[in-house]
Amino acid sequence: TPVIEASDLVVRYGPATALDHVSLRVDAGELVALVGPNGAGKSTLVNTLSGILRPAEGSVSVHGRLAHVPEGRQLFGDLTVEDNLRLGGRRYRERDTAPVHAVLPRLADLRHRRAGTLSGGEQQMVAVGRALMSRPDVLAVDELSLGLAPLVVADLVEHLRELNARRGLAVLLIEQNARLALDLCSRAYVLEAGRIVATGPSGELAADA
C-alpha cells in the first residue's frame, strides 16, 4: 500500500518548469532513493509532497504522516538537544522524547547538550530525532550525507535501516550522493532537469551509475 503517491506533477516557477510530469510512489515500509544533481528539482518535489508547494498539474496523496528532515539540519544551536526534539512534537512534554530516545539511544546521552556544540553527525541525528517526534509513517530526509565523514554517514544510515526494519518506517532519501542512496535503498528514482529519467531497483541503477 502506498504512503506517498504522486502522479504527473508539474511545478513551475514563473516561466521555468521545475517538475515536468513527475510521478513517484513510496510504499509502506519501503526505502526509496531520490537522486539527481543540483538543480534537478529534488527540493521542489519534496516541498510538493509535503504540501508547501502546490502543483500546477497532477496530484499528491500522502496516507499517514510525512515528516521532513530538512537540508542543513536547521536546529536551534542555543537550545539543548531535548528542547530541539520537543519542538518537533505537537505537545512539548518530557515524556514525549522518551520514544525517540528509545530508537536513537545516543540522543538520550546528549539530551542536555546545546545543539550548537555537537558534531555534524550528532546534529544530523538530532534532526532525524526531531522529525520522529511526530511519529511519522514516512520520513523524507534531505541530503543526509552533506558535509559528513563517510563513517558518520554509515552510522546514521544504520539507524535509518533499523527504524525501517523494526518500525516499518518508510524512508525517502533525497541525495546528490547517488552511491550512498542507492546502497541504502531498494528502489530509486533519478531526477534530472525536472524529469524522472530512470527508476527501478537500486542494483540495476547502480550498475549504470
Ligand code: ADP
Ligand atoms: P534540487 O533540489 O534538485 O537542487 P530545486 O528543486 O531546488 O533542485 O530546483 C529546481 C529548479 O528550480 C532549479 O533550476 C532552480 O534554480 C529552480 N528554482 C528552485 N526554487 C526556485 C524559486 N523559488 N524560484 C525560481 N526558481 C526556482
Ligand code: ADP
Ligand atoms: P522495543 O523495540 O525496544 O521493544 P518498543 O517497541 O517498546 O521498543 O518501542 C519503543 C518506543 O518507540 C515506543 O514508545 C514506540 O511508540 C516508539 N516508536 C515506535 N515507532 C516510532 C517511530 N517511528 N518514531 C519514534 N518513536 C517510535
